[in-house]
Amino acid sequence: MMLGKFLNKTFPKDDCMEWTGALYKSGYAQFWHEGKKQRGHRVVYRLKNGPIAEGLVIRHSCDNRKCINPKHLLIGTQKENMQDAKERRRFRNQKKTECKHGHAFSSQNTSYDKKGKRVCKTCARLYMRKRNGYNGFRKSKTDSSQFPGVSFEARQNKWSARIKIDGKLKRLGMFKTEIEAINKIKEKK
Numbered sequence: 001m002m003l004g005k006f007l008n009k010t011f012p013k014d015d016c017m018e019w020t021g022a023l024y025k026s027g028y029a030q031f032w033h034e035g036k037k038q039r040g041h042r043v044v045y046r047l048k049n050g051p052i053a054e055g056l057v058i059r060h061s062c063d064n065r066k067c068i069n070p071k072h073l074l075i076g077t078q079k080e081n082m083q084d085a086k087e088r089r090r091f092r093n094q095k096k097t098e099c100k101h102g103h104a105f106s107s108q109n110t111s112y113d114k115k116g117k118r119v120c121k122t123c124a125r126l127y128m129r130k131r132n133g134y135n136g137f138r139k140s141k142t143d144s145s146q147f148p149g150v151s152f153e154a155r156q157n158k159w160s161a162r163i164k165i166d167g168k169l170k171r172l173g174m175f176k177t178e179i180e181a182i183n184k185i186k187e188k189k
Helices: 002-009 039-049 078-087 123-130 177-189
Strands: 008-011 016-019 032-035 037-039 057-060 074-075 111-112 116-122 141-142 150-153 159-164 167-176
Touching: 002 039, 032 039, 037 039, 039 057, 039 074, 057 078, 111 123, 116 123, 150 177, 159 177, 167 177
Parallel strands: none
Antiparallel strands: 008 016, 032 037, 057 074, 111 116, 141 150, 150 159, 159 167
């Protein structure tokens, strides 16, 4: 099939040539070519420039998925495509200014996980407090007693008693009060 015949099924919009035929659910032009359904921008690129090497993608310089203008189609890697998307703020979640709980994605309230995903610091802090059993009275997950071997375990909301016997740390149990935990350690000494 000739490129001209393919481009006849387009509608000019700004500098783009939008495909007016069938579309994939993702919004890319869908075209029946060489006995199978193919993405229109890939077909146009091949017809204009030749085969696409394995592992490479065709990127839109115009960010318009319906566009099949050969001048707007660039070859590159998926990594380059994702970098373009990030730089041009094409990712749906990138456009959000608040987390799902309404906290602002500001520079002070935003961090990034290992995969580069934005994380609301306020939500992360609240999640950790809830997970660790923070009840508003304790300053941290583990508050130590003045007595060695006794500490408060916020998750269980109890006092833990531990003692070293023959160089090994042995857990003596969980207690409702600090005094009970201290008495257990004194009993074992």
